[in-house]
Amino acid sequence: MPGTDLIFTPEDRRILRRILTAGRHGAGSADGGELTARLGLLFLGAPYEASTLEGRKGSREPLVISLQAFDCFTFVESVTALALTVRAGKTSPEAFAGILERLRYRRGIRGDYASRLHYFTDWLGDNKRLGILRDVTRELGGRALPKPIRYMSDHPGSYPPLADGTQRAEVRRAERNLTRRVRHFLPTDSIREAELLIREGDMIGVTAAAEGLDVIHAGLAVRRDGRIHLLHASRPAGGVVVTEEPLHRYVAGRNDATGIVAGRLRLPQKSLPAS
Incomplete structure (x- = not known):
């Protein structure tokens, strides 16, 4: 604590x-x-x-x-x-x-x-x-994502704590475990069709085209005029904004993205599970 x-x-x-x-x-x-x-x-x-x-x-x-x-x-x-x-x-x-x-x-x-x-x-x-949380990516129509995860250990210079060999080894172990896990993603061209299944407040991860990396960006789903948009902290915008375009167009406009993953709070959430 x-x-x-x-x-x-x-x-x-x-x-x-x-x-x-x-x-x-x-x-x-x-x-x-x-x-x-x-x-x-x-x-x-x-x-x-x-x-x-x-x-x-x-x-x-x-x-x-x-x-x-x-x-x-x-x-x-x-x-x-x-x-x-x-x-x-x-x-x-x-x-x-x-x-x-x-x-x-x-x-x-x-x-x-x-x-x-x-x-x-x-x-x-x-x-x-x-x-x-729940991972609802597969429910949205997601497909398997057999992608090795190793970005941090492959780029230790970008993460100063990884200069410590013990820390780097622990991160590499976590990456191997994540790689072995069955994961899914919803490809960019399937996002529009899945919009009715995405709920407000869903946690959206934008999956990365870069080798070794799972997600390049993240935000929350919000609905505007019947369409799902992304509420996110945006570096280009300089702060927290809602995308002007719907989520599927936002992701399609990123050449570093391949689709999304989605998480959702488990309900009811009146209390947290015991530690």
């Missing part, structure tokens, strides 16, 4: 109180996905900031909570944790921090750098095993 190694500024705590207060209104009538989308939309305009979790050394990573700025992954993760906190009827910063910690680290246990779930499909699969 979070302790003295918690990085959580007074401004982030203020934002948390505001979001949790807003989230409680109407939470009982909203399903988990609707609540997730509604909470995510409260961050429209929040700035984009890369690498907010990086640059801190130690045998145990501090739990970094940043609600002022996001990259695409920390946005999805933070909003998911907020939705779980509200659905569990919790109101304290400590409760939110504990839920975020469970989402971010393998088996919900925070350790060193390698204990963090760096790959989106690993994050989705681990939280599926914890009973928190």
Whole structure:
């Protein structure tokens, strides 16, 4: 659980109180996905900031909570944790921090750098095993994705902690385990047909064309005029926005993408599974 190694500024705590207060209104009538989308939309305009979790050394990573700025992954993760906190009827910063910690680290246990779930499909699969999320990619019409995952260990210079041989070996072990796992993706040309099956608040990972990498970008599904769009922390836009075009056009317009994967909160989410 979070302790003295918690990085959580007074401004982030203020934002948390505001979001949790807003989230409680109407939470009982909203399903988990609707609540997730509604909470995510409260961050429209929040700035984009890369690498907010990086640059801190130690045998145990501090739990970094940043609600002022996001990259695409920390946005999805933070909003998911907020939705779980509200659905569990919790109101304290400590409760939110504990839920975020469970989402971010393998088996919900925070350790060193390698204990963090760096790959989106690993994050989705681990939280599926914890009973928190569902991988609905196959239900949407997804097909098998037998792709070796090794991007981080192949590019250790992009990840300073991997200069440590032990950390690199642990990440490589996680990559091998992820590669062996049966995973699915929904190809770009199938997204339009699957739109009616995608729900608001679904966690969307944009699958990567790059060798060794599973997902290149992430966001939340929101519906606009009957079409699914992506609510995401966008580097080009400089912050949290909703795509102007529907999801399938957004993905088709990216030459670094091959399709999507999708996760969904398990329902009902009145309480979290026991640790």
